[in-house]
Structure formats: C-alpha cells, structure tokens
C-alpha cells in the first residue's frame with residue numbers, strides 16, 4: 001500500500017499562511033492525506049507579539065476546522081542559535097540560522113507525531129527569499145521529505161483583503177524592527 005503524504009505546514013503568522021492552509025483544507029494537493037499547521041516561532045519578540053500572532057493563527061485554523069500544534073516559546077535558545085548575527089540584513093545569515101532552527105524542531109516534532117513531510121510559508125512574504133528558505137530546509141530536513149510547495153499568491157491576497165487579520169509590520173525578531 002502506498003503511504004501518502006502526512007504534512008506538517010510550518011507557519012509564521014496568519015497573513016502569510018492563510019492561503020496555503022485554505023489550499024490544503026480544500027484538497028488542492030490530492031497527494032496530501034493529512035496535514036497539521038505547526039506554529040513554532042521562538043524568533044518572535046517580544047512575547048506579547050508572539051501571543052498576538054499565535055492567537056490569530058489559532059482563530060483562523062479553528063474557523064476552518066484545521067488541525068494545529070504549537071511548539072514551545074524559548075526565545076533565549078533562539079538567540080543562542082543566531083548568536084553574533086544581529087547586524088545581518090534580512091535575508092542574510094541570521095535568517096538562514098533562524099529558518100534552520102525552526103526546521104530542525106519541525107523535523108523532530110513530525111517524527112514524534114507520525115508525519116513524513118514538511119513544508120512552510122516562510123518564503124511567501126515579499127521580504128523573503130524562497131530560494132534561501134528552500135536551501136535551509138533541504139540542509140536541515142534529512143530524515144523526512146521537504147515539500148518545496150509554491151503557494152497560490154493571489155488566493156493569499158484575496159483572503160487577506162477579505163479578512164481582518166492581525167498584521168505585524170516587522171518579520172519577527174528584535175533585529176528586524178523597522179527593517180521591513
């Protein structure tokens with residue numbers, strides 16, 4: 001019997017993930033048997049901002065009846081992972097370490113919870129570099145499959161226009177304040 005895709009979709013926030021979640025929810029990827037949205041973002045600072053993005057993510061997933069999971073919030077550990085890279089520009093070396101840190105967690109979480117494939121929406125923002133995200137995922141996800149999905153940008157924009165999502169004006173970490 002062929003084993004289908006059991007996908008962990010990593011999400012950074014609702015504005016970026018809404019389109020991808022809707023596509024998966026609507027069955028646009030028939031090879032995906034099951035999926036869960038994983039919110040693991042210890043990069044977000046301060047914690048009050050983290051809680052706002054998390055609350056919005058939960059609200060959206062629950063509105064669709066989509067499964068979700070939440071990783072721990074250990075910002076000190078994340079800071080250690082990007083140590084010395086605070087002055088890097090967005091899309092630079094700090095962001096690579098940030099992506100890898102989160103993909104590493106996702107791989108372990110997926111294995112522990114019976115999923116076999118990982119995808120993300122980390123590259124959908126116009127401020128991000130999809131090639132950088134894909135390269136970080138491929139280097140970190142060695143035990144499972146990485147799905148370099150290209151999400152429907154026009155659907156994402158449409159849902160955002162029709163919704164009133166909480167929307168931040170910086171990527172997430174303290175080093176990205178006023179830089180996006």
Ligand code: SF4
Nearest residue numbers: 095098171172173176
């Ligand atoms: S700018 Fe965004 S992707 Fe880059 S290190 Fe900060 S939180 Fe991570």
